[in-house]
Amino acid sequence: MKGNIVIIGGGIAGMEAAKSLISLGYSPIVVESSTKLGGHVASWYKLFPDMSSAKNLVSRLESEIKGATVLCGTKVISLNRLADGYSLKLSNGSVVNASALLIATGFTLFDAKKKEEYGYGVYDRVITNSDLEAWFSEKKDARVPDEPESVGFVHCVGSRDLKACNAQCSKVCCATAIKQAIEIKERFPYAKVYCFYMDLRLFGKKYEDFYINAQRDYGVQFIRGRVSEVGETLDGRLQIKAEDTLSGKPLKVQLDLLVLMSGIVRNQSIGELSAMAGLETDSDGFLRSIDNEYAVIESNRPGIFYAGACTGPKTVPETVAEARSAALAIHSYLETL
Amino acid sequence: MTDFGFTLSKSSTLDLQNVDRERFEQLCKLEKGASVCIGCGSCSATCPAGILSGMSVRKVVLAVQRGQDVRSMLQCCMLCGKCTMVCPRGINTRNLILSICSIYG
Numbered sequence: 317m318k319g320n321i322v323i324i325g326g327g328i329a330g331m332e333a334a335k336s337l338i339s340l341g342y343s344p345i346v347v348e349s350s351t352k353l354g355g356h357v358a359s360w361y362k363l364f365p366d367m368s369s370a371k372n373l374v375s376r377l378e379s380e381i382k383g384a385t386v387l388c389g390t391k392v393i394s395l396n397r398l399a400d401g402y403s404l405k406l407s408n409g410s411v412v413n414a415s416a417l418l419i420a421t422g423f424t425l426f427d428a429k430k431k432e433e434y435g436y437g438v439y440d441r442v443i444t445n446s447d448l449e450a451w452f453s454e455k456k457d458a459r460v461p462d463e464p465e466s467v468g469f470v471h472c473v474g475s476r477d478l479k480a481c482n483a484q485c486s487k488v489c490c491a492t493a494i495k496q497a498i499e500i501k502e503r504f505p506y507a508k509v510y511c512f513y514m515d516l517r518l519f520g521k522k523y524e525d526f527y528i529n530a531q532r533d534y535g536v537q538f539i540r541g542r543v544s545e546v547g548e549t550l551d552g553r554l555q556i557k558a559e560d561t562l563s564g565k566p567l568k569v570q571l572d573l574l575v576l577m578s579g580i581v582r583n584q585s586i587g588e589l590s591a592m593a594g595l596e597t598d599s600d601g602f603l604r605s606i607d608n609e610y611a612v613i614e615s616n617r618p619g620i621f622y623a624g625a626c627t628g629p630k631t632v633p634e635t636v637a638e639a640r641s642a643a644l645a646i647h648s649y650l651e652t653l
Numbered sequence: 654m655t656d657f658g659f660t661l662s663k664s665s666t667l668d669l670q671n672v673d674r675e676r677f678e679q680l681c682k683l684e685k686g687a688s689v690c691i692g693c694g695s696c697s698a699t700c701p702a703g704i705l706s707g708m709s710v711r712k713v714v715l716a717v718q719r720g721q722d723v724r725s726m727l728q729c730c731m732l733c734g735k736c737t738m739v740c741p742r743g744i745n746t747r748n749l750i751l752s753i754c755s756i757y758g
Contacts, residue, residue, distance in 0.1 A: 433739065472741070476691075476741060477741040478741060479740075479743060514691060514693040514741075515691070540694075541694040541695075541698060542693035542694060542695045542698070542741065543695075543698070544694075544695045544696075544698035544739045545739070557698045558694065558695075558698045559694025559695070559696075559697040559698040559703075559709065559711065560694075561692060561693070561694040561697075561711065566697060566700070566703050566704050567698070
C-alpha cells in the first residue's frame with residue numbers, strides 16, 4: 317500500500333497533481349464524481365488573461381495523466397483511518413487503501429436563483445456567467461438574443477453578500493466579467509455593454525490591461541453601483557435599477573441580456589467528506605488549512621493534503637501551482653513513512 | 654480694502670484631519686452596521702423616495718462620516734425597509750436611519 321495515493325476530484329487541480337505524481341513515479345487514483353474530467357474549466361470557453369482555450373488545457377492534461385487510474389462517475393462512500401493511511405469505500409463497490417489523500421474537490425458556483433431580485437429563472441433574458449461560457453462554446457441558448465442592443469453584467473452575485481451567507485470576494489469574477497464583456501463586444505460590436513460593480517478587483521498579472529482594453533478598445537461602460545433589482549418590460553426586455561454612485565443619482569437602463577456573475581461558494585458535497593475524514597472547515601465554509609499564509613495545502617489530518625478551490629476561491633494558475641506543490645508535499649510525506 | 658473687482662473663492666477641500674467624527678462614532682454605537690458600509694448604492698437604487706426627492710441613504714452615511722449636517726437629507730424617508738432588504742452588508746438601515754434622527758435631533 318505504501319505509495320498508494322488517492323486524489324478526490326478530477327478538475328484541473330486533481331489532474332495537474334496526478335500529472336506531477338506520475339512524473340515522480342507514482343500511480344495515483346483519481347476519483348471524480350461527475351462523468352468527465354476537467355471540472356468547471358471543462359465547461360469554460362476561454363481563460364483570462366491570454367484568452368487560451370479552456371478545453372485545450374483540459375484535453376492536454378487528460379493525455380498527460382494516462383499513468384493514473386481515473387474513476388469517473390465515482391464517489392467516496394466512506395473513509396476510515398488506518399494505522400498508516402486511509403481506507404476508502406467507493407460508490408463502484410471497490411475498497412481502496414491509500415497512504416496519502418489529496419482533496420481537490422473544487423467549488424460550487426453560487427445558485428443565482430437565490431438572489432430573487434435578479435430574476436434568474438424568472439425572466440427569459442437573465443443568464444449566469446457559466447451559461448454565457450456554454451453559449452460561447454455551443455451557441456445554443458434561447459435566452460441569448462440574436463442581435464442584442466444592450467447587455468449588462470452584474471458583479472458580485474452571491475459573493476461579498478452577507479444576505480447570501482458569503483461575505484468573501486470570489487476573486488475571479490471581476491476579470492471574468494471583463495473577459496466576457498469583451499467577448500460579447502467582439503460578437504456584437506454595436507451592442508452597448510455595461511458592467512455594474514461595487515469595487516473592481518483586478519489583482520492578477522495583466523488583469524489591469526484587460527480593464528484598459530475593455531474601456532479603450534471595446535467601449536465597455538463601467539458603472540459603480542450594485543444592481544438592486546431587475547424587472548421585465550411589456551415587450552420582454554429587462555429594466556434594471558442601480559445607483560450611479562459616482563454621480564449620486566438613481567439609474568435605470570433597459571437591457572436585452574443580463575449576465576449574473578455567480579460567485580464561488582464551497583463545494584456543496586464537501587460537508588460529508590470533511591465529516592468522514594475529520595477535516596476542519598474554516599470560518600468562510602471552505603476547508604481549513606493549517607494556516608492561510610504558509611501551509612494552505614496542508615490539512616489538520618496526517619497524509620491528507622489540499623489543492624485548489626476546496627480551500628477558497630482560486631484562479632487557474634494558483635490552482636495549478638498548488639496542485640504541483642501538493643504533489644511534492646505528498647512525495648515528501650511518503651518518504652517519511 | 655481696495656476693491657480689485659474679484660474675490661477669492663472659499664476652498665472646497667475636505668480637511669479630513671479636522672472632520673468631526675463624534676456623531677459618526679455615536680452612530681456606530683447605536684447601529685454597528687454603519688461602520689461596514691461599502692457605498693455600493695443598492696439602498697439608494699431601490700429607494701422609492703430617492704427618485705423624486707434625491708434622498709440617498711448611501712449619501713447620508715457618507716455625510717455623517719464626514720461630519721456634515723444631514724438633518725434635511727432624510728425628510729422623505731418613509732421607513733419602508735426596502736434598503737434593508739437589498740444591503741449586501743446586512744446593515745439594519747431602518748435602525749440606522751432612526752439612530753441618525755435621534756443623534757441629530
